Amino acid sequence: MATVIFSGELEKLTGDIRTEISSTVYRDMVTELVARYPALSRQLLEEMAVAIDGVIIVDPLLEELLEDSEVHFLHFVAGG
Amino acid sequence: MSEAKQYKYIGTRSIRPDGFDKVTGRANYGADMSLPGMIWGKILRSPHAHAKIKSIDTTKAEALAGVLAIASYNDFPSVADEVVATGEGSSNLLDLANNILAKDKVLYHGHAILAIGARTAAIAEQALGLVEIEYEVLKPVLDVNDAMAADAPVLHDNMFTQGLAETPTKASNIAARQEFKMGDVEAGFAEADLIVERDFYTPTVHQGYIEPHACTARYDADGQSMLWCSTQGHFDVRASTAKLLSLNLNRLKVIASEIGGGFGGKTTVYLEPVALILSKKSGRPVKMIMDRDEVFKASGPGSATRNWVKIGAKKDGTITAMQALLHYEAGAFKGSPVMMGCMTAFTPYAVPNMYVEGYDVVVNKPKVAAYRAPGAPQAEYAAEMVVNEIADKLGIDPIDLRLQNAAKEGTQTIYGPKLKAVGLVECLEAAKNSPQYQEALKENQGRGVAAGFWFNVGGQSSVTLNMNPDGTGTIVEGSPDIGGSRASMQLMAAEELGMPAENLKPIIGDTENVAFSAGTGGSRTTFATGMAVIEAAQDVVRQLKERSAAVWNLTADQIEYAEGETFSGDNRMTVAEICAGAERTGGQITGRGNINARGAGPSFAVHLCDVEVDKDTGKVDVLRYTAVQDAGKAIHPSYVEGQLQGGAVQGIGWALNEEYVYSADGHMENAGFLDYRIPLASDLPMIDAIIVEVPNPFHPFGVRGVGESGIIPPLAATAYAVSQAIGLPITDLPCSPPNVLKVIQDNA
Amino acid sequence: MAKIHVNTSINGEVVEFLCEPHETLLDVLRNDLQLTGTKEGCASGDCGACSVTVNDALVCSCLVLGVEAEGAEIGTIEGVSNKDQLHVIQQKFLEHAALQCGICTPGLVVSTKKLLEENPNPTEEQARYYLAGNLCRCTGYDKIIRAVMDAAETMRGAA
Numbered sequence: 002m003a004t005v006i007f008s009g010e011l012e013k014l015t016g017d018i019r020t021e022i023s024s025t026v027y028r029d030m031v032t033e034l035v036a037r038y039p040a041l042s043r044q045l046l047e048e049m050a051v052a053i054d055g056v057i058i059v060d061p062l063l064e065e066l067l068e069d070s071e072v073h074f075l076h077f078v079a080g081g
Numbered sequence: 082m083s084e085a086k087q088y089k090y091i092g093t094r095s096i097r098p099d100g101f102d103k104v105t106g107r108a109n110y111g112a113d114m115s116l117p118g119m120i121w122g123k124i125l126r127s128p129h130a131h132a133k134i135k136s137i138d139t140t141k142a143e144a145l146a147g148v149l150a151i152a153s154y155n156d157f158p159s160v161a162d163e164v165v166a167t168g169e170g171s172s173n174l175l176d177l178a179n180n181i182l183a184k185d186k187v188l189y190h191g192h193a194i195l196a197i198g199a200r201t202a203a204i205a206e207q208a209l210g211l212v213e214i215e216y217e218v219l220k221p222v223l224d225v226n227d228a229m230a231a232d233a234p235v236l237h238d239n240m241f242t243q244g245l246a247e248t249p250t251k252a253s254n255i256a257a258r259q260e261f262k263m264g265d266v267e268a269g270f271a272e273a274d275l276i277v278e279r280d281f282y283t284p285t286v287h288q289g290y291i292e293p294h295a296c297t298a299r300y301d302a303d304g305q306s307m308l309w310c311s312t313q314g315h316f317d318v319r320a321s322t323a324k325l326l327s328l329n330l331n332r333l334k335v336i337a338s339e340i341g342g343g344f345g346g347k348t349t350v351y352l353e354p355v356a357l358i359l360s361k362k363s364g365r366p367v368k369m370i371m372d373r374d375e376v377f378k379a380s381g382p383g384s385a386t387r388n389w390v391k392i393g394a395k396k397d398g399t400i401t402a403m404q405a406l407l408h409y410e411a412g413a414f415k416g417s418p419v420m421m422g423c424m425t426a427f428t429p430y431a432v433p434n435m436y437v438e439g440y441d442v443v444v445n446k447p448k449v450a451a452y453r454a455p456g457a458p459q460a461e462y463a464a465e466m467v468v469n470e471i472a473d474k475l476g477i478d479p480i481d482l483r484l485q486n487a488a489k490e491g492t493q494t495i496y497g498p499k500l501k502a503v504g505l506v507e508c509l510e511a512a513k514n515s516p517q518y519q520e521a522l523k524e525n526q527g528r529g530v531a532a533g534f535w536f537n538v539g540g541q542s543s544v545t546l547n548m549n550p551d552g553t554g555t556i557v558e559g560s561p562d563i564g565g566s567r568a569s570m571q572l573m574a575a576e577e578l579g580m581p582a583e584n585l586k587p588i589i590g591d592t593e594n595v596a597f598s599a600g601t602g603g604s605r606t607t608f609a610t611g612m613a614v615i616e617a618a619q620d621v622v623r624q625l626k627e628r629s630a631a632v633w634n635l636t637a638d639q640i641e642y643a644e645g646e647t648f649s650g651d652n653r654m655t656v657a658e659i660c661a662g663a664e665r666t667g668g669q670i671t672g673r674g675n676i677n678a679r680g681a682g683p684s685f686a687v688h689l690c691d692v693e694v695d696k697d698t699g700k701v702d703v704l705r706y707t708a709v710q711d712a713g714k715a716i717h718p719s720y721v722e723g724q725l726q727g728g729a730v731q732g733i734g735w736a737l738n739e740e741y742v743y744s745a746d747g748h749m750e751n752a753g754f755l756d757y758r759i760p761l762a763s764d765l766p767m768i769d770a771i772i773v774e775v776p777n778p779f780h781p782f783g784v785r786g787v788g789e790s791g792i793i794p795p796l797a798a799t800a801y802a803v804s805q806a807i808g809l810p811i812t813d814l815p816c817s818p819p820n821v822l823k824v825i826q827d828n829a
Numbered sequence: 830m831a832k833i834h835v836n837t838s839i840n841g842e843v844v845e846f847l848c849e850p851h852e853t854l855l856d857v858l859r860n861d862l863q864l865t866g867t868k869e870g871c872a873s874g875d876c877g878a879c880s881v882t883v884n885d886a887l888v889c890s891c892l893v894l895g896v897e898a899e900g901a902e903i904g905t906i907e908g909v910s911n912k913d914q915l916h917v918i919q920q921k922f923l924e925h926a927a928l929q930c931g932i933c934t935p936g937l938v939v940s941t942k943k944l945l946e947e948n949p950n951p952t953e954e955q956a957r958y959y960l961a962g963n964l965c966r967c968t969g970y971d972k973i974i975r976a977v978m979d980a981a982e983t984m985r986g987a988a
């Protein structure tokens with residue numbers, strides 16, 4: 002089961018610092034999280050970048066999650 | 082992984098393919114395009130920092146002979162309160178439109194109000210003088226402290242602070258609050274033997290590219306509209322301009338001219354939509370060029386900031402807690418890079434307890450734009466100054482202190498993920514072993530060390546590699562080449578295809594002859610567009626094998642490819658032979674690489690600065706400078722060194738001289754290179770560049786972007802060197818002669 | 830305003846043009862004669878991107894009026910190479926990667942040529958001070974100075 006770790010900002014909405022998810026792709030994970038935490042919206046999550054095992058992905062959809070993957074949502078803007 | 086791999090082309094110092102045109106003056110930049118029947122556009126700008134526009138009368142201007150069109154906010158067909166993708170991520174469309182041509186309120190000295198297109202630039206200027214505008218002048222706010230005061234004049238009466246537990250009902254100048262935390266800072270400070278905290282100030286600075294913003298536009302009702310402009314991202318120009326003018330993307334072609342510097346400042350639009358409106362209204366092509374004072378007053382500078390940093394450490398040098406409170410000016414519209422400041426401030430350190438809070442604050446200054454590692458230099462400046470002070474107070478060498486606490490693979494970051502392979506330790510060791518670090522200092526001299534971290538980004542890049550019938554190829558990429566990246570693309574394609582670099586010609590396609598590509602920014606081009614080039618080259622190799630298989634009556638998996646030849650058993654064909662016969666094996670060969678690059682590798686930098694201070698005048702001379710940075714793999718070492726050196730010198734300018742000077746009523750008083758003094762050749766020593774190569778595991782050749790990190794360390798390296806030389810703490814930039822003299826006199 | 834007729838020589842060729850009395854030489858070169866190799870960075874004499882020679886004096890063409898070209902000999906970046914044969918200075922700028930964006934390059938090449946005519950054997954410091962009027966924001970000047978010193982050495986060897 003992959004683990005999602007919430008930032009302080011998301012923790013306010015989920016009440017959890019971390020949670021385990023059974024999804025194996027990003028797309029399904031969003032669905033799973035939105036179902037689990039009514040305060041989270043799909044739009045909110047999809048507007049954020051995601052880091053899966055340390056690799057930051059700005060516009061994810063089909064990214065795979067492994068058994069021991071660690072997932073963080075983060076805001077991210079481009080550089081200069 | 083690429084370690085110890087020997088390359089034939091990568092890592093060589095080839096002559097850049099666009100070089101001949103650039104040293105002979107043939108290369109065409111933003112202002113170099115003229116079209117038959119072309120007219121000139123000029124912009125009327127606000128003389129006030131903060132005012133309501135009561136009325137505008139253009140009757141006299143319109144009556145002037147030679148005036149052909151006037152554009153104002155009302156010429157934007159419809160502007161919605163929505164977010165559009167621009168080069169810097171995204172912008173609110175209303176804010177973007179309002180910044181390009183003010184609607185009913187001007188928010189900074191130089192804010193554009195309307196534009197006039199006329200037969201000559203002189204007539205357009207003359208017509209601007211005939212426009213009559215009535216203002217209700219308001220009090221400006223010019224600093225975060227003033228802007229955040231309870232009774233401050235409010236810039237936007239519909240702006241309510243985001244990111245608080247409860248969104249306030251009263252409008253203010255605070256656009257947003259962010260917070261990042263990790264561990265328990267209070268517990269961390271309780272463990273510390275030494276705690277140092279200080280307030281810092283950094284002024285508004287400009288990217289200072291030598292080429293002013295410029296474009297030529299030709300509107301065509303038939304759907305053939307064209308924009309030629311100097312930009313870091315022509316697809317982003319197309320997106321913003323088309324959105325503002327309600328055009329489908331296929332009705333606007335944007336051609337990226339050669340670009341005379343950007344550093345983040347050419348990632349958004351100022352003139353382009355206006356020129357297109359003037360062209361539409363006049364029926365003529367329109368050229369617009371900003372004057373230098375317009376560039377300073379009204380294109381996006383980098384944020385001024387007020388930051389507080391507190392760091393605790395044990396006697397043995399272990400840092401136990403790091404805390405910061407950051408305030409960034411966004412300029413007239415929300416959206417400073419304060420979040421990036423929060424995310425980068427302490428990332429060079431593996432410390433369990435961190436807390437950073439950041440505020441995005443609007444003031445009556447031009448809307449900030451990205452500036453090389455946007456947001457990072459200001460926050461990391463404050464952090465690195467305090468780290469140096471801790472090292473001094475504990476009697477530990479500042480490089481050793483950093484080595485002891487350095488972030489490495491697996492270090493937890495404050496913004497979420499753990500770091501992958503990074504090269505900070507290697508950079509620190511290289512700095513420690515550098516010739517400069519062995520030099521002894523004399524009286525009135527000081528040395529500063531600082532580290533810098535920047536994420537780097539990946540993103541979308543598209544490349545088409547068209548093979549010609551003689552076996553040469555044209556690489557069509559969509560990323561404007563701002564510092565020699567075409568040379569890198571050429572080398573990567575040459576390596577992959579095993580053929581001489583000069584047989585592969587890289588060009589920047591316009592928005593119609595290559596698919597969408599994100600702009601050149603975020604240190605992404607050599608990394609991401611490079612990956613697209615590699616993929617396109619691999620696609621060509623695949624097809625070369627298929628074609629050979631067809632000729633030899635074999636299957637593609639029986640064919641090998643190396644050094645520009647296919648072979649199988651005794652059969653052999655050169656690329657030139659395969660391409661020459663392509664019409665008989667299925668048509669000409671095109672390789673494609675349309676990707677969204679993942680896995681950009683952060684680049685750490687460590688700089689050393691030695692200065693001498695004249696204590697009578699406060700003048701600072703930089704004596705020696707070393708810039709060390711992790712490039713992952715340097716594709717073209719000369720242009721990597723160039724990024725390190727150029728970033729270092731921009732940072733030295735930021736530390737020593739550069740600042741926007743405003744009068745009390747908000748007028749920018751130094752809008753020219755004479756008074757906004759960027760470093761000259763005579764101000765500087767040679768800049769020793771040391772490239773460290775810790776490969777990025779997510780790039781085929783191990784590349785990390787190098788464009789941005791290099792501007793982060795110079796602020797603290799230089800300012801700390803000054804403070805060492807005078808024996809007094811420095812907190813406020815720039816360390817210009819009057820400011821340094823004041824520090825000396827205040828402590829006399 | 831009536832335009833003024835000007836007879837001049839640019840890169841050794843006889844040239845005539847009409848210009849407004851207020852037009853700068855830079856504007857004439859760029860807008861009227863399509864010699865866009867000379868660049869504008871500031872139009873106030875502060876950046877050197879517009880460097881040209883007028884009767885052998887190195888000047889900022891943004892500070893010279895077009896009418897002042899009357900009877901003068903003007904040298905611009907377009908006249909530095911011999912057709913496709915690059916000048917040593919241009920070649921050294923390429924070899925040393927002394928340009929990134931390249932907008933400052935035409936001005937620097939013109940200034941360097943003048944420097945080496947006046948002083949074929951400059952010290953690094955002399956080169957830095959001579960070229961202090963040519964701003965470059967990209968390179969930090971390191972590679973430019975190396976290119977200039979190398980060009981000077983090569984030209985002395987060839988002389």
Ligand code: FES
Pocket residue numbers: 868869870871872873874875876877878879880889890891892
């Ligand atoms: S354009 Fe003439 S000196 Fe800058």
Ligand code: FES
Pocket residue numbers: 291341342927928929930931932933934964965966967968
């Ligand atoms: S190379 Fe860009 S200004 Fe010099």
